[in-house]
Amino acid sequence: MKRVWLLAALLPACVILKFERLKNEPVDFVSDVKPILESRCLECHHSRYVFAGLNLETKKLAMKGGRSGPVIVAGAPQQSLLYKVLLLGHENPIAMPPTPEKLEREHEQIIHDWIQQGAEWPEGTRLVPPQDWNRNRS
Numbered sequence: 398m399k400r401v402w403l404l405a406a407l408l409p410a411c412v413i414l415k416f417e418r419l420k421n422e423p424v425d426f427v428s429d430v431k432p433i434l435e436s437r438c439l440e441c442h443h444s445r446y447v448f449a450g451l452n453l454e455t456k457k458l459a460m461k462g463g464r465s466g467p468v469i470v471a472g473a474p475q476q477s478l479l480y481k482v483l484l485l486g487h488e489n490p491i492a493m494p495p496t497p498e499k500l501e502r503e504h505e506q507i508i509h510d511w512i513q514q515g516a517e518w519p520e521g522t523r524l525v526p527p528q529d530w531n532r533n534r535s
Contacts, residue, residue, distance in 0.1 A: 424511040426518050433504050435524050436492045443526045455528075456518040471516040474509045483508060 424430060434453055440465075441448040450464030462468045468478040475481070483505050485492035494500065498510075511517075 401428045406461065424507055424514055426511065427522060430511045431508050431524060433500070433507060436527065437500060438506070439524050441495070443524075445471075445526075454524050456520065456522070458517075459518070469516050470510060472513065474512040477512050480505075480508050480512055 421500040438453055440446075441452040442455055443450045444452055447463075449463045451464065451468060452458040460467065460469055462478075465478060482491055482493040483500050487495075487497065487499070
C-alpha cells in the first residue's frame with residue numbers, strides 16, 4: 398500500500414520534470430523554426446511582396462525588421478513583435494498570420510523558445526517562399 402501512495406505522489410512530479418526538460422530543449426532553427434516561417438509568414442514577407450517593409454528571407458533582413466523596426470529581440474520574446482503578433486486575436490488588425498487559422502499553440506511556443514534562446518539563425522540559411530506564392534501575387 399505504501400508503494401502505491403509513493404508512486405501516486407511522485408508521478409505528477411515526474412510528469413512536470415519531463416515537460417520542463419522537453420520545454421527547455423534547444424530549438425533548432427532549420428528543423429523547428431524555418432518550416433513555420435516558410436509556411437505561415439513568408440507568403441507576405443519575402444523579396445517580391447514585402448508587406449510592412451518586412452522581409453524574412455534571410456537572417457540579415459529578418460533582424461533588420463520592417464517599418465515598425467526590429468521584430469526579433471534575441472532573448473526577449475515579449476519584446477519581439479514577431480512573437481507578440483502571434484498572440485493577438487484576429488480582431489486586431491496587426492494579428493499574424495492574417496488568415497482565420499491562428500498558428501498552433503505548439504508553433505507559438507517554438508517561436509517563443511527560439512527567441513528566448515537567442516534567436517540563432519545559421520549563416521547562409523535562407524527561407525524559401527511557398528511554391529504557390531507566385532500564383533497568389535501575379
